[in-house]
Amino acid sequence: MTASTAGTRLAIDASDLVKTYKGGVQAVRGVNLRIPAGTVFGLLGPNGAGKSTLVRMLTTLSAPTGGSASVAGFDIVRQQKQVRRAIGCVAQNSGVDVQATGRENLLLQGRVYGMRGVELNRRADELLLRFGLAEVGNRFVKTYSGGMKRKLDVALGLMHSPQVLFLDEPTTGLDPEARSEMWEQIRELAWDQGLTILLTTHYLEEADQLARNLAIVDQGRIVVEGTPDELKAQLNGDAVSLELAAGSDADTAKSIALEQGGVLSEIGVDGLTLRGRSADGAGAVPALLAALEAADIHVASVTVARPSLDDVYMRYTGRSFNAAEQAAAHAAKEEKK
Structure with a gap:
């Protein structure tokens, strides 16, 4: 108790x-x-x-x-x-x-x-x-x-x-x-x-x-x-989410983010979405975008937000809530076959 x-x-x-x-x-x-x-x-x-x-x-x-x-x-x-x-x-x-x-x-x-x-x-x-x-x-x-x-x-x-x-x-x-x-x-x-x-x-x-x-x-x-x-509150800083353009290599984008000297932490990839955390999300985004553009990886949209329960879920499970939902739906379809 x-x-x-x-x-x-x-x-x-x-x-x-x-x-x-x-x-x-x-x-x-x-x-x-x-x-x-x-x-x-x-x-x-x-x-x-x-x-x-x-x-x-x-x-x-x-x-x-x-x-x-x-x-x-x-x-x-x-x-x-x-x-x-x-x-x-x-x-x-x-x-x-x-x-x-x-x-x-x-x-x-x-x-x-x-x-x-x-x-x-x-x-x-x-x-x-x-x-x-x-x-x-x-x-x-x-x-x-x-x-x-x-x-x-x-x-x-x-x-x-x-x-x-x-x-x-x-x-x-x-x-x-x-x-x-x-x-x-x-x-x-x-x-x-x-x-x-x-x-x-x-x-x-x-x-x-x-x-x-x-x-x-x-x-x-x-x-x-x-x-x-x-x-x-356990998640310090802002949640930064970058939606990569179609055809982008998300794993390469993750490697580039990791090379940015701590600009982002807790970096993860979910499909074409690159996620991470930053003490100053607005300040971290320009440098990261420049590094990705230099590698010919284009970003369709960027979101900077305070921590959410989706961020909490990802912290403790290693994947986003939406990804978990899709995996569950796929598994249910497979069981019916």
Whole structure:
């Protein structure tokens, strides 16, 4: 347990969690998590990093191969019934019945958890109002927009007033306006009501905006953990990114950058993009551009920015977030063949 969680009630406490599938494929490799109650904790990683598998174990949908964990104080293996009553879970794919109304979906969910009568109806009305669905509550869900369906998904997860809410990629497929509205709802649930939320996402901005603390997941492992500001503060100086012109030799460009006497540090190549860090990004760029031009390597664009979570990801994994996403997508295609 870290100093920040010492003496604090933990909503999720996982030690050395492992999930191995047939054929020896390890989707989760010794994950440790200590998540205090009443906070938004983000699991950030590309598709295929192991986030969803980890959530499936913590929500008792998949048995761990090794390690242990408790959620809301209950063991995920020995006390599955208690865990399920203490949590709400919003999966990536919508679980709503589109042939029923929004209100009917909520009432059915409440009955599953033993709610009846006045309590059941009051809670359904409360959630329809909270998520801006009161006026469409008696409409069939098949007439809802994507954003409205996603709000209903979250409302279903909250129907029985859980202690811990799992949100697995909650804004995937939403337009910018619907995504912004969902972010505001998540903030209010955690900050105003003290709900513990475990948020899995592959959107860097989403993790930065919502998570009080986050862990970056890569290839089934947590590679670094902290607040977004703490993680970005570890990267001194500006992030410098040069997009090379088509046909350029990126490896030669990297060698030239390395020869510039420390103008850039932490230099890496991602396709035709040359990345590095500099204490003075604006001052470093002219000399580097001149050296590249002298070698007949042309630059299409240059970006100088303060550290981002993408820079943090690259520091700890050796590749950009976008490259990891593309690799995961390619691997998924290969598995389907």
